[in-house]
Each structure stands twice: as C-alpha cells, then as structure tokens.
Amino acid sequence: MKKATQKRLLPTSTAGSLPKPSWLAQSETLWSPWKLQGDELVDGKQDALSLSLQDQQLAGIDIVSDGEQTRQHFVTTFIEHLSGVDFEHKQTVKIRDRYDASVPTVVADVSLAKSVFAEDAKRLRQQTNQPIKWALPGPMTMVDTLFDAHYNSREKLAWEFANILNQEAKALEAAGVDIIQFDEPAFNVFFDDVNAWGIACLERAVEGLKCETAVHICYGYGIKANTDWKKTLGSEWRQYEDIFPKLQQSSIDIISLECHNSHVPIELLELIRGKKVMVGAIDVTRNNIESAEEVANTLRAALKYVDADKLYPCTNCGMAPLPRDVAKGKLNALSAGADIVRKELAKEKIAPTCEVQ
Numbered sequence: 608m609k610k611a612t613q614k615r616l617l618p619t620s621t622a623g624s625l626p627k628p629s630w631l632a633q634s635e636t637l638w639s640p641w642k643l644q645g646d647e648l649v650d651g652k653q654d655a656l657s658l659s660l661q662d663q664q665l666a667g668i669d670i671v672s673d674g675e676q677t678r679q680h681f682v683t684t685f686i687e688h689l690s691g692v693d694f695e696h697k698q699t700v701k702i703r704d705r706y707d708a709s710v711p712t713v714v715a716d717v718s719l720a721k722s723v724f725a726e727d728a729k730r731l732r733q734q735t736n737q738p739i740k741w742a743l744p745g746p747m748t749m750v751d752t753l754f755d756a757h758y759n760s761r762e763k764l765a766w767e768f769a770n771i772l773n774q775e776a777k778a779l780e781a782a783g784v785d786i787i788q789f790d791e792p793a794f795n796v797f798f799d800d801v802n803a804w805g806i807a808c809l810e811r812a813v814e815g816l817k818c819e820t821a822v823h824i825c826y827g828y829g830i831k832a833n834t835d836w837k838k839t840l841g842s843e844w845r846q847y848e849d850i851f852p853k854l855q856q857s858s859i860d861i862i863s864l865e866c867h868n869s870h871v872p873i874e875l876l877e878l879i880r881g882k883k884v885m886v887g888a889i890d891v892t893r894n895n896i897e898s899a900e901e902v903a904n905t906l907r908a909a910l911k912y913v914d915a916d917k918l919y920p921c922t923n924c925g926m927a928p929l930p931r932d933v934a935k936g937k938l939n940a941l942s943a944g945a946d947i948v949r950k951e952l953a954k955e956k957i958a959p960t961c962e963v964q
C-alpha cells in the first residue's frame with residue numbers, strides 16, 4: 608500500500624517550473640543561461656529554491672516543489688549529468704516533430720554515477736513538512752531531446768533511460784520526496800510508440816517505489832512553436848484519447864493534464880476514471896490572471912469525471928517563462944478557486960439529498 612500524501616480535499620500543486628529571480632537568470636525567458644558562476648551560482652540556486660518554496664506557501668499551495676530553480680532545462684539539465692552523452696558536438700533535431708533544437712549526442716552506453724537532484728530535494732525537505740513533488744523528464748521525452756549516434760533505436764535508448772530514471776527516483780524517494788512526476792509531453796505526439804513501449808518504460812522508471820508517482824502530459828509552454836502547433840490541432844484536441852486507455856491500466860498513480868482554456872474535451876477524463884488526476888486549471892500561455900471563479904469552473908467540470916478525493920487542482924504546465932508577479936497571481940487564483948469548490952463539496956456532504964422533507 609502506498610503512502611497517502613494528502614488528506615485535504617483538492618490539494619493544489621503546480622506542474623513544475625516557476626519563474627526564476629532576475630538576479631539568477633534572464634526573466635521571462637525559457638531555458639535562460641545563468642547570470643552567476645561557480646560558488647555564487649551554487650548559492651544563488653539554493654536561495655532561489657527557498658524563495659520559490661516561500662512563494663508557493665504564501666499562495667497556500669498544498670503540494671510544493673522546488674519550482675525547478677536549479678535547472679536550466681527540464682530535460683537537458685538531467686541529461687548533462689549522464690556519461691555516454693557528448694555535449695560539445697551538438698546536433699540539430701526536430702523536437703516532438705515541431706521545432707528544431709540544438710541537442711547533445713549519445714555516443715556511448717549511458718549511465719548515471721551520482722543522483723542529479725537528491726541534494727536539492729534534501730534541502731527542500733529540510734525547509735517544509737508539506738508534501739513535496741519532484742519532476743523528472745520521462746524516458747520518451749528524453750529520447751526526443753537528443754541525437755542518438757550509439758543505440759540506433761529510440762526504444763532501446765528509452766529502456767536505458769528508464770533504468771537510470773529509476774535509480775534517480777529511488778534517490779529522490781530516499782531524500783524525502785512524496786510524489787515523483789515524470790514529464791512526458793512526447794506522449795501527446797507519438798501515440799503508437801507510447802502504446803508500444805512508452806508506458807512500459809515509464810512503469811520501469813517507477814518500479815519498486817513506495818512514494819506516489821505521476822506523469823505530466825501537456826501541450827507545452829506558451830512558446831511560439833507550441834502555439835503554432837496547437838493551431839493545427841483543430842477545434843477538439845483528442846490526443847489524450849489514444850493514450851488514456853493504456854495509462855488507466857498502468858501502475859502510475861497520478862495523471863497531470865492540461866484542461867483550462869485548452870480544446871481538450873473534458874469528457875476524455877472518463878477514460879482514466881480511477882486514477883488521481885492533476886487537473887490543469889491555470890493557463891500558462893497567457894499573462895492574464897484567472898479569476899477564482901474561472902478556476903472553480905474548470906474544477907467543477909472535471910468533477911463530473913474525476914471523483915472528488917482524486918482531483919488535484921494544478922497548473923496546465925510550468926510557469927517558468929511568465930513574469931514573477933503573474934505567476935504569483937496565478938498561484939493565488941489556483942488556491943482561491945480550489946477553496947470555492949472545497950466549500951461547495953463540504954456543503955454537499957453536510958446536507959446531502961434533503962428533497963424528502
């Protein structure tokens with residue numbers, strides 16, 4: 608039996624990244640280079656992690672994270688720590704069939720000598736008693752973010768990454784992390800591979816963990832390549848439909864999804880009935896801050912397909928590229944919206960069906 612990380616109804620969390628302070632990295636810039644170096648950078652990242660935690664706590668977020676303050680990129684920062692990868696000679700590949708990126712090359716067997724994030728996780732654990740969620744890239748998304756000149760098989764490389772991620776996840780669990788999340792935006796693109804080996808690799812990555820596990824599948828940050836891609840998806844985004852049946856059957860505990868302002872038909876959530884669902888109720892592609900009532904509306908819609916005790920209000924994706932005050936406003940809106948629905952659910956519980964007088 609896995610440890611229940613939350614007793615409060617509708618526990619809020621974020622999908623992952625939060626904006627970095629302007630003294631650490633260029634504001635409102637995704638994958639911005641660091642402004643500090645050496646020991647100053649080490650100190651600066653740690654300070655940013657504490658500030659990010661404080662922002663979440665001030666907003667009343669229930670399941671907190673590091674805000675991904677110590678990483679430049681959600682995939683490559685992890686890959687940088689692996690042996691077998693050449694960072695000097697980058698190759699240009701198309702990420703998720705969508706945009707060109709200069710990426711590292713796999714040149715030999717990949718392996719991980721030492722945990723990438725366990726020290727950061729321990730530092731976060733020391734600063735809070737709240738449940739902690741930690742995000743790692745998923746195996747398929749890792750494969751999609753580099754050039755493979757060694758294995759010559761996406762699937763084979765994904766299995767190698769799954770083994771490495773399992774090693775990292777166990778180190779994070781030992782550091783006191785309550786929920787380990789794997790980011791798999793590639794799941795929204797390569798449906799056949801997801802069903803053939805993507806979900807199986809993810810299950811290998813979580814093998815033997817006692818903490819809870821999540822998979823985050825979104826339509827990406829609000830960068831131009833993503834918004835242009837979304838325009839090609841038509842009025843209904845049914846990508847989740849192809850992968851939900853198998854995910855519902857998988858050993859992953861929580862599924863994190865984009866819902867608010869997206870064109871995902873909300874009834875698709877029925878396909879993962881029984882799973883805990885992190886419902887994206889905050890749009891990360893625009894700067895206007897949702898009202899509490901807008902957040903509540905998204906949560907109410909999801910409640911038709913997700914049992915109340917399995918609904919986790921969340922953001923659609925990471926908020927790294929947003930201005931800090933906007934991200935703080937959105938965290939507050941998420942809390943306030945969840946609070947509205949929590950009160951409604953409490954009322955229903957006190958006064959169930961009283962039609963018969």
Ligand SMILES: [Zn+2]
Nearest residue numbers: 825827924925
């Ligand atoms: Zn995302």
